[in-house]
Amino acid sequence: MSSVAVVTGASSGIGAATARRLATEGFHVLAAARRTDRLAALVAEIEAAGGAATAVACDVTSDESVAGLATAAAALGPVTLLVNNAGGARGLDPVESGSVDDWQWMYDVNVLGTLRVTQALLPALEASGAGTIVVVSSTAGFTVYEGGGGYTAAKHAQTAIAGTLRLELCGRPVRVIEIDPGMVRTDEFGLVRFGGDAGKAAAVYAGVAEPLVAEDVADCVAWCATRPQHVNVDRLVVRPLAQAAQHKVHRVG
Numbered sequence: 001m002s003s004v005a006v007v008t009g010a011s012s013g014i015g016a017a018t019a020r021r022l023a024t025e026g027f028h029v030l031a032a033a034r035r036t037d038r039l040a041a042l043v044a045e046i047e048a049a050g051g052a053a054t055a056v057a058c059d060v061t062s063d064e065s066v067a068g069l070a071t072a073a074a075a076l077g078p079v080t081l082l083v084n085n086a087g088g089a090r091g092l093d094p095v096e097s098g099s100v101d102d103w104q105w106m107y108d109v110n111v112l113g114t115l116r117v118t119q120a121l122l123p124a125l126e127a128s129g130a131g132t133i134v135v136v137s138s139t140a141g142f143t144v145y146e147g148g149g150g151y152t153a154a155k156h157a158q159t160a161i162a163g164t165l166r167l168e169l170c171g172r173p174v175r176v177i178e179i180d181p182g183m184v185r186t187d188e189f190g191l192v193r194f195g196g197d198a199g200k201a202a203a204v205y206a207g208v209a210e211p212l213v214a215e216d217v218a219d220c221v222a223w224c225a226t227r228p229q230h231v232n233v234d235r236l237v238v239r240p241l242a243q244a245a246q247h248k249v250h251r252v253g
């Protein structure tokens with residue numbers, strides 16, 4: 001029986017790429033998100049390529065929905081990997097005028113979503129005897145920037161969960177890995193951030209020859225998750241070559 005890897009936010013971007021990649025690594029992927037039509041297409045694609053995957057509708061902001069995710073995972077086999085990827089940003093407003101609703105959404109999905117899903121899956125991960133929890137945070141988890149107050153606050157909190165959990169689980173068979181990507185060009189991250197404004201979303205990557213793509217982050221997740229179980233990659237920071245720091249991006253033209 002294959003090990004089960006649960007990937008949240010698998011309906012697009014980094015989550016979908018991670019699901020595809022983990023299937024090629026031999027995991028039975030449990031792909032979770034709210035948009036089930038997209039998940040169904042992803043599962044069909046993975047199966048057509050010879051992999052194993054199952055879709056489950058899950059809203060990480062709902063206790064009941066996340067409980068259903070844990071039940072679905074346990075029914076598939078030993079759960080050895082959880083990738084907490086669901087998340088995102090809303091708005092690029094200064095703190096003085098930022099929308100409380102946007103901040104609430106970012107906190108609910110990135111922070112409390114990670115907490116809720118981790119709590120629900122931890123018993124199965126521990127029972128497997130070789131569990132791994134990946135938290136997809138961000139370089140925003142350790143850096144702040146103008147207009148990023150809500151997102152960086154949420155990602156700092158998500159990073160704090162990863163660090164705290166690693167300390168608390170020391171001596172138990174579950175490792176905790178934090179992956180912090182810089183600029184990744186995905187189809188929806190910018191659209192979600194800018195309320196569907198494609199121009200503003202595209203401007204983030206203007207002149208950057210090669211931002212990271214979702215598959216680059218999936219590659220990092222897969223590499224960390226397939227190290228021998230005694231090897232814990234605490235934190236992996238990954239950026240495009242053109243981005244030396246949050247504020248230092250090489251743009252052409």
Ligand SMILES: NC(=O)c1ccc[n+]([C@@H]2O[C@H](COP(=O)([O-])OP(=O)(O)OC[C@H]3O[C@@H](n4cnc5c(N)ncnc54)[C@H](OP(=O)(O)O)[C@@H]3O)[C@@H](O)[C@H]2O)c1
Nearest residue numbers: 009011012013014033034035059060086087138184186189
């Ligand atoms: N793109 C970047 O530059 C970048 C950089 C660093 C870190 N990250 C982080 O990487 C992760 C993925 O980003 P991405 O670029 O792949 O963004 P994306 O394409 O917008 O994907 C976000 C995913 O989260 C899911 N999601 C949102 N709300 C949810 C909820 N309430 N319950 C369950 N799933 C939910 C979405 O699925 P549904 O809408 O179908 O539910 C979607 O699959 C995020 O945590 C993001 O903060 C991104």
